[in-house]
Amino acid sequence: MFDLPSLKIKARSGIYATGQERVVQILETAVEILIQDGFPSVTLREIARRMDIRVSAIHHYYSSRDDLILDVLSGVLSSYEEFFEGLRTASDLQPEERLRAFINAILDDILTLKTTRLFPELWALAGRDENVSRMIDAIYIRSRVLVTRCIAEINPALDLRTRENLALFLTASLEGVTIFAGHGKPWAGEMPQLKAIACDSLIAMVCNARPIADPDPDWRPPTLLDAASYVALTDPV
Amino acid sequence: MFDLPSLKIKARSGIYATGQERVVQILETAVEILIQDGFPSVTLREIARRMDIRVSAIHHYYSSRDDLILDVLSGVLSSYEEFFEGLRTASDLQPEERLRAFINAILDDILTLKTTRLFPELWALAGRDENVSRMIDAIYIRSRVLVTRCIAEINPALDLRTRENLALFLTASLEGVTIFAGHGKPWAGEMPQLKAIACDSLIAMVCNARPIADPDPDWRPPTLLDAASYVALTDPV
Amino acid sequence: MFDLPSLKIKARSGIYATGQERVVQILETAVEILIQDGFPSVTLREIARRMDIRVSAIHHYYSSRDDLILDVLSGVLSSYEEFFEGLRTASDLQPEERLRAFINAILDDILTLKTTRLFPELWALAGRDENVSRMIDAIYIRSRVLVTRCIAEINPALDLRTRENLALFLTASLEGVTIFAGHGKPWAGEMPQLKAIACDSLIAMVCNARPIADPDPDWRPPTLLDAASYVALTDPV
Amino acid sequence: MFDLPSLKIKARSGIYATGQERVVQILETAVEILIQDGFPSVTLREIARRMDIRVSAIHHYYSSRDDLILDVLSGVLSSYEEFFEGLRTASDLQPEERLRAFINAILDDILTLKTTRLFPELWALAGRDENVSRMIDAIYIRSRVLVTRCIAEINPALDLRTRENLALFLTASLEGVTIFAGHGKPWAGEMPQLKAIACDSLIAMVCNARPIADPDPDWRPPTLLDAASYVALTDPV
DNA sequence: AATGAATGAGCGTTCATTCAT
DNA sequence: TATGAATGAACGCTCATTCAT
Numbered sequence: 001m002f003d004l005p006s007l008k009i010k011a012r013s014g015i016y017a018t019g020q021e022r023v024v025q026i027l028e029t030a031v032e033i034l035i036q037d038g039f040p041s042v043t044l045r046e047i048a049r050r051m052d053i054r055v056s057a058i059h060h061y062y063s064s065r066d067d068l069i070l071d072v073l074s075g076v077l078s079s080y081e082e083f084f085e086g087l088r089t090a091s092d093l094q095p096e097e098r099l100r101a102f103i104n105a106i107l108d109d110i111l112t113l114k115t116t117r118l119f120p121e122l123w124a125l126a127g128r129d130e131n132v133s134r135m136i137d138a139i140y141i142r143s144r145v146l147v148t149r150c151i152a153e154i155n156p157a158l159d160l161r162t163r164e165n166l167a168l169f170l171t172a173s174l175e176g177v178t179i180f181a182g183h184g185k186p187w188a189g190e191m192p193q194l195k196a197i198a199c200d201s202l203i204a205m206v207c208n209a210r211p212i213a214d215p216d217p218d219w220r221p222p223t224l225l226d227a228a229s230y231v232a233l234t235d236p237v
Numbered sequence: 238m239f240d241l242p243s244l245k246i247k248a249r250s251g252i253y254a255t256g257q258e259r260v261v262q263i264l265e266t267a268v269e270i271l272i273q274d275g276f277p278s279v280t281l282r283e284i285a286r287r288m289d290i291r292v293s294a295i296h297h298y299y300s301s302r303d304d305l306i307l308d309v310l311s312g313v314l315s316s317y318e319e320f321f322e323g324l325r326t327a328s329d330l331q332p333e334e335r336l337r338a339f340i341n342a343i344l345d346d347i348l349t350l351k352t353t354r355l356f357p358e359l360w361a362l363a364g365r366d367e368n369v370s371r372m373i374d375a376i377y378i379r380s381r382v383l384v385t386r387c388i389a390e391i392n393p394a395l396d397l398r399t400r401e402n403l404a405l406f407l408t409a410s411l412e413g414v415t416i417f418a419g420h421g422k423p424w425a426g427e428m429p430q431l432k433a434i435a436c437d438s439l440i441a442m443v444c445n446a447r448p449i450a451d452p453d454p455d456w457r458p459p460t461l462l463d464a465a466s467y468v469a470l471t472d473p474v
Numbered sequence: 475m476f477d478l479p480s481l482k483i484k485a486r487s488g489i490y491a492t493g494q495e496r497v498v499q500i501l502e503t504a505v506e507i508l509i510q511d512g513f514p515s516v517t518l519r520e521i522a523r524r525m526d527i528r529v530s531a532i533h534h535y536y537s538s539r540d541d542l543i544l545d546v547l548s549g550v551l552s553s554y555e556e557f558f559e560g561l562r563t564a565s566d567l568q569p570e571e572r573l574r575a576f577i578n579a580i581l582d583d584i585l586t587l588k589t590t591r592l593f594p595e596l597w598a599l600a601g602r603d604e605n606v607s608r609m610i611d612a613i614y615i616r617s618r619v620l621v622t623r624c625i626a627e628i629n630p631a632l633d634l635r636t637r638e639n640l641a642l643f644l645t646a647s648l649e650g651v652t653i654f655a656g657h658g659k660p661w662a663g664e665m666p667q668l669k670a671i672a673c674d675s676l677i678a679m680v681c682n683a684r685p686i687a688d689p690d691p692d693w694r695p696p697t698l699l700d701a702a703s704y705v706a707l708t709d710p711v
Numbered sequence: 712m713f714d715l716p717s718l719k720i721k722a723r724s725g726i727y728a729t730g731q732e733r734v735v736q737i738l739e740t741a742v743e744i745l746i747q748d749g750f751p752s753v754t755l756r757e758i759a760r761r762m763d764i765r766v767s768a769i770h771h772y773y774s775s776r777d778d779l780i781l782d783v784l785s786g787v788l789s790s791y792e793e794f795f796e797g798l799r800t801a802s803d804l805q806p807e808e809r810l811r812a813f814i815n816a817i818l819d820d821i822l823t824l825k826t827t828r829l830f831p832e833l834w835a836l837a838g839r840d841e842n843v844s845r846m847i848d849a850i851y852i853r854s855r856v857l858v859t860r861c862i863a864e865i866n867p868a869l870d871l872r873t874r875e876n877l878a879l880f881l882t883a884s885l886e887g888v889t890i891f892a893g894h895g896k897p898w899a900g901e902m903p904q905l906k907a908i909a910c911d912s913l914i915a916m917v918c919n920a921r922p923i924a925d926p927d928p929d930w931r932p933p934t935l936l937d938a939a940s941y942v943a944l945t946d947p948v
Numbered sequence: 949a950a951t952g953a954a955t956g957a958g959c960g961t962t963c964a965t966t967c968a969t
Numbered sequence: 970t971a972t973g974a975a976t977g978a979a980c981g982c983t984c985a986t987t988c989a990t
Contacts, residue, residue: 018953038362038364038365043980045979055980056956056983059981060952060953060954060955064982065980065981123360124358124361127275162430165430168417168424168431171417172413172416176409176414178360181409186459186460186461187405190402193398193399193402194409197402197446201406201439201441205441222424222427259970280962280963290972293965294972296965302964512835513751513835514751514839518985527951530951530953530986534950591838594831594837595835595838598750598831598832599749601827601831602749639904643909643912646887647880647883649887651887652834654883655883660848667876667923668876671916675880675919678915679908683908696897696898696900727974729973730974733974755960755961764976766961767962767963767977770960772974774961775961776959776961
């Protein structure tokens with residue numbers, strides 16, 4: 001139903017056609033290495049080796065490795081952003097069905113090699129890099145927009161904090177499956193059963209949740225982003 | 238109730254007393270770096286620098302860096318093994334309460350810096366290294382021993398496969414929380430709420446689960462380990 | 475009294491008006507870098523960066539970096555040539571006063587950032603590059619024209635060799651002050667005193683000098699230049 | 712009479728004989744390159760090439776190139792420090808003769824390839840590096856200790872400031888000769904005449920100097936060093 | 949007239965590793 | 970038991986240069 005759109009990278013420089021292509025090639029190659037061999041293997045030399053160009057040619061497009069990596073990450077994450085955006089808008093189903101579709105889409109995506117490899121790398125990276133932490137925070141905020149909305153519709157009695165915590169736990173539950181049933185992992189074959197379990201238990205969780213007695217009216221969902229960025233990501237528009 | 242036993246590393250090589258100590262120091266220093274700065278920073282140079290010894294002194298105990306890393310990982314994981322072992326044996330509670338205690342213990346552990354940093358690194362590493370995959374598989378098998386037993390007691394009607402899948406999803410749910418509410422993560426402050434949500438929803442999941450109609454009698458929980466190792470880990474002893 | 479004329483660089487290549495301008499801009503930028511950051515920083519990249527053009531645009535005007543550097547140096551030195559030329563022609567003073575004016579002009583010039591930075595760089599460069607040696611030789615020959623003439627007028631009894639050696643030492647004395655009392659150097663504040671000392675002692679030196687008893691009639695001032703170039707530089711015209 | 716002592720370098724590390732030698736070899740090779748090809752050519756690769764060792768072997772002794780360069784410079788300058796120290800202590804001549812000996816020794820030293828190449832490089836470097844500036848300042852302070860003492864003895868009527876300025880100008884005069892009559896320079900052959908001129912004129916300068924009418928009692932010789940370092944260098948001990 | 953694309957050589961530095969002491 | 974000496978491979982990066990556009 002929902003499909004992860006293929007990686008779309010915006011070429012930065014290059015009025016020449018070949019230059020635009022090169023940037024895309026570089027980023028795609030970097031992602032390829034990232035998926036296949038992990039972050040430590042994403043070196044300029046390895047990218048150059050695979051592309052059969054020289055390292056200095058990469059430096060022609062990116063003045064530093066950090067620049068390149070940043071572009072790689074933002075490219076990767078923006079592709080997921082589009083994925084979540086697609087999930088949010090493309091549906092006219094009932095809230096419960098929409099949530100079920102979301103859960104299934106995420107777990108399907110987890111089965112792909114790309115997601116299985118990429119996200120654990122990003123989680124590890126986030127532990128060492130504040131910028132990556134923020135990027136990941138942003139992408140998951142985007143992802144939870146749909147979930148919180150479904151929860152609000154399914155169980156209108158819930159206060160904001162409970163809704164957000166439910167959405168967070170629901171998302172965490174699904175992400176955790178990556179470790180065990182991701183692509184090539186032992187439990188990947190059990191994904192159909194896991195999807196059923198996840199849908200049943202998580203939707204039940206939402207339905208049966210009770211609001212907290214005395215909600216703090218000032219509570220806001222915690223985030224690494226500044227208020228403006230947060231609003232921009234969650235704004236319905 | 239449950240307590241994470243302090244890291245105990247068994248020295249492998251080293252005949253002399255001081256040698257054993259040195260190995261322990263090396264491993265502890267490596268783990269310290271691993272937690273503070275991540276895997277890429279665990280270099281022989283850095284270990285030597287912190288210990289104020291020479292790099293070749295480390296090589297005296299470990300013939301290669303890979304050897305050392307393997308020892309670091311097995312040390313780390315065996316400490317968690319003891320943690321899970323402790324969870325299993327130390328309790329005479331009712332099954333539901335035991336499960337609740339397990340969930341709370343895991344989520345408490347997730348709040349520690351060590352676990353927050355270590356596990357994402359391990360998950361990333363598992364994507365590139367078969368040995369690490371197997372080590373992680375082993376440790377999670379250990380962890381699920383208690384869960385599957387609780388599930389069997391709470392809901393005796395369930396078939397093996399459903400039990401195992403429930404245990405797997407339950408574990409995955411908890412591990413996923415690391416990403417969002419681990420030590421220093423934005424949602425860490427919401428852990429009390431998340432614990433309540435996790436307990437309620439996961440225990441409800443176990444209670445309400447239904448066995449599959451036509452279970453395959455030959456089904457066995459998927460694992461990267463060989464049968465003997467698997468049995469050794471799950472054997473009640 | 476004497477004034478260092480502002481740097482005038484003659485564009486060498488470039489048929490078009492804008493091209494000539496570009497060459498001048500390039501050279502001025504190069505000199506600016508040379509003065510501010512020293513020779514090693516005069517790279518095509520840095521020039522291009524400051525001019526906000528591309529490196530290859532510079533190559534459009536100079537087929538090699540060495541070409542450019544040579545042009546930079548000849549531009550710089552020709553500006554000093556004009557300086558010395560100005561000293562020589564602009565004066566109708568008595569010889570002793572003319573010499574005093576020369577000394578003061580040189581020491582004033584030494585106080586400028588440009589000269590303080592430029593000349594030590596050139597001296598160092600001369601140690602490695604024969605062409606630079608010759609260029610510097612030429613510029614100092616020009617500079618000594620006035621001095622030798624003053625000496626001849628002040629102390630007509632002197633033979634050529636003694637005159638030239640006196641002029642050489644006088645010039646060397648002044649140049650040496652750059653190292654200690656150039657722009658930004660610790661002794662720059664003592665320049666008034668140093669000027670007085672230099673004038674008194676060097677003019678006294680000229681006045682008190684005695685010719686050598688048995689002058690070699692074939693002696694000629696040593697130079698790296700060929701005879702024709704030498705004559706051209708010293709020719710009164 | 713006075714001789715520039717051969718470069719003496721203190722080995723830093725190396726309990727092993729070969730290691731001590733290596734450090735000396737590295738520094739000597741670096742100085743050799745510095746003299747022959749100038750500072751920009753003093754690269755780790757060039758040193759390694761000449762020594763027929765690997766670049767990483769140099770890094771075994773010096774953790775960074777800057778470290779090495781610093782050691783090179785301090786080695787070079789300390790050899791000159793000893794040179795000046797030798798000039799100061801080794802003499803029981805009358806003050807005027809001592810000064811004459813100093814002038815001749817400096818001008819003899821200027822004729823060596825080493826000094827001819829080294830000092831212009833240092834002067835240029837000083838324009839870009841504050842540390843080098845300070846090192847050079849220190850070495851020249853050392854050099855002027857003898858000169859100022861001679862001046863004080865020759866012309867006791869002089870105030871401190873005039874003495875110091877005379878010493879400064881005298882030193883500058885001699886240093887300036889490097890540019891024209893250093894090793895391989897066109898005027899090197901005239902050095903005997905230049906020495907005579909220098910002796911005559913500079914000693915006459917000292918003899919004929921007059922104190923300033925109203926000396927500032929607070930005046931101190933300008934320096935880049937802190938007061939303690941300055942005193943340490945000039946202290947007779 | 950100017951740029952973009954790409955190269956190749958060189959730079960300082962990090963790292964795991966081997967070996968003799 | 971531990972170190973110093975030395976290596977070789979790899980890393981990110983700078984630079985001048987060539988060539989097609």
